[in-house]
Amino acid sequence: MPSSDVTVIRAADWVVAWDSDRADHVYLEGADVAWRGGALVQVGGRYQGPVTRELSGRGRMVMPGLVDIHAHTGDELLAKGLFDDIGSPGLWGQALYQFSTLLDADAEAVAACTELTLASLACSGVTTVVDIGGPWDGWLDRLAASGLRAYAAPSFRQARWDASSGHRLDYLWDVDGGRARFEAALRVVDDARAHPCGRLDALLAPAQVDTCDEALLRDAHAEARRRGIGLTIHAAQTMAEHEELMRRHGLTAPAWLDRIGVLDERVILGHAIFLDHHRWTRLRTASDLARLAERGTSVAHCPTTFARSGMTLESLGGYRRAGVNVGLGTDSYPFDMIAEMRDALVCARIAAGDVFDCGVGDVFRAATVAGARALGRDDIGRLAAGARADLVVVDLEHPAMGPVHDPLRSLVLTAGERAVRDVFVDGAHVVADGRMLAFDRAEAAARVAAGQRRAVAHLASATGAHGDATIDHIAPRCLALGGPR
Ligand SMILES: [Zn+2]
Incomplete structure (x- = not known):
């Protein structure tokens, strides 16, 4: 204009x-x-x-416009329709560790997923998106071309998950490799902030609280502070992670981050579900909510993805009443921010067992001004001169x-x-x-479908824990195929 x-x-x-x-x-x-x-x-x-x-x-x-503070545009769509009905019984039913890691997205699939995801978000009223993932060549240019306001959050970590046993989560550490990815992420962060379109910004994004060591988290936080930008990290997102942190440190994710000095107003915790008051943790304390409120730390609440796995925050209204700033994110598909608002409302009322836990106005505030506040802004998420x-x-x-x-x-x-x-x-x-306007949604959808077919074919030919198992064995469709038996 x-x-x-x-x-x-x-x-x-x-x-x-x-x-x-x-x-x-x-x-x-x-x-x-x-x-x-x-x-x-x-x-x-x-x-x-x-x-x-x-x-x-x-x-x-x-x-x-809606402010989506937690999305992964890069490859989440490839899992659509595959792992929605399965999980690892020994890992609290989550599909994340054992199955979501099975698909490899090639460069073309990542580009197609990014375009389709950004188009889906825009069509659901999103004007600002925090995109966690990557980095890959052309990522920032795609974000800029979308016309959206975008925070690139190039993620990095030092450990990969190994859940091939199906009942145990192991960590394959590569401390130096993670450091190199951190350095690369810093360059992407600086490139995003200098992008000529003027609509890009960035967050530091150590991927998960259980896959980065203390020194890396401290350094990432220091770099975020030095640049005057935020930091986002997945924390308290599953019971498997919660149990791992209790085993390592005897602390919940927020308590450990607080102890190492990485919990303040510039931090957004991805999900923050399994805090000490959550009934699944069976802890005897209830101090995490007050800790988040006191530190001014925000939470990115993504109800849809987690509800699909049978879990939710307890509860959105409870967090708000404790003074915690909770914004909304779309995480994985369907990348529909209005559906996310509806699920946030329904999940809150079921989790609390109380229709008065929160109302439509509350989830709308979460999707607008709370997300803006998490990003340190008072010029988005509201209509004012x-x-x-x-x-x-x-x-x-x-x-x-x-x-x-x-x-x-x-x-x-x-x-x-x-x-x-x-x-x-x-x-x-x-x-x-x-x-x-920027991307042809139907054309991008066709490219994503082709990318999913390639990933599934590659999985079938790959060796490893699942040998030559096909997707039909790992993740059968929800109905059997008809016809002659
Ligand atoms: Zn996430």
Whole structure:
């Protein structure tokens, strides 16, 4: 957008505006939203200044773009449909360690997955994404080309998991190799922050709390502090990891990170489910939530992926009441931030056994301002003059939305991404009439499907723990194939 051009969405039926006195989102009816270049100049009332482009707000809700603080665009899609019904019984039913590591994505598959994932996120109203993974050649350029605001979080670790036994998690350490990957990640972080598109930033991303040693975590945190950026790490994400940390240190993940000085307001913990109060841990303390709140550490809550494995945070409302900043992420597929909000609400109420644990407004705050706060920002996740023009236009007349007594409830609980019409980032159109402009979603989907076929064929020919087992043996389809027996 030329910096002097003014766009106005005129008289939107509903606008989700930021009320600085309340420090909260509020509904406005029949209100204008105007931006100049990439920044909002007016939210509410009627914009009286000269206008370059005028869009009708009739039958529309304008809301802030969603902030996804935990996604893996690179290869998660390749596992779709394969490992959703299986897991390792000896590892709390998780498929992560024994199965998710079986598929190798080639370079073309990674590029295709990234495009399809970014398109899916944009079409569900995401305007900012934290992308953990990689790094690979062309990654930053893909992120930039998407039109989204993106935090590249190139991950690195010193240990790989070995769960080939099916009942035990072992760690194959390569301390020096992990150090080299850390150095490489620092270069990618600096490249992202210097990218000419102006929409890229970065986080340091030691991959998991159980796969990096203390010295590396301390050094990564120091580099994040030196650059003034955040750090994200998977922590308290499974019971297998929890038990490993208890065995190594006698501490939960947050307690250990706190002890080594890597727990503060610049840190986002991926998932943070198995804290000491979680019933599965059977610990006799309940101090982790207070520790996270005191340190100002944020949590990236990704309910959908974990609910698929039969586990969830206990509970979103409980974390919020303890003063913990919880943002939302999409982690793996379906890469639908509105579905993630709905699952966050449902999981919270089931985990707490209480319909009052949290409401639609709470999950919407988690998906907007809480994510922004986790990234240290007050200029995204809200619609207010001076904030970035990152916004979503929802079609109130979509049949799945009606009747629209409360538009966010209709969107989150019923219509989902189907009602997302237009998405703007820095004032520029990224999704128009439900279609991602930068990438062809259907074409990317076809390339991902081809990539999955290659990965499955490669698995069938690979040797190792599963010998020559095919995917049909490892992960049978949910129904048997019909026809003659
Ligand atoms: Zn993750």
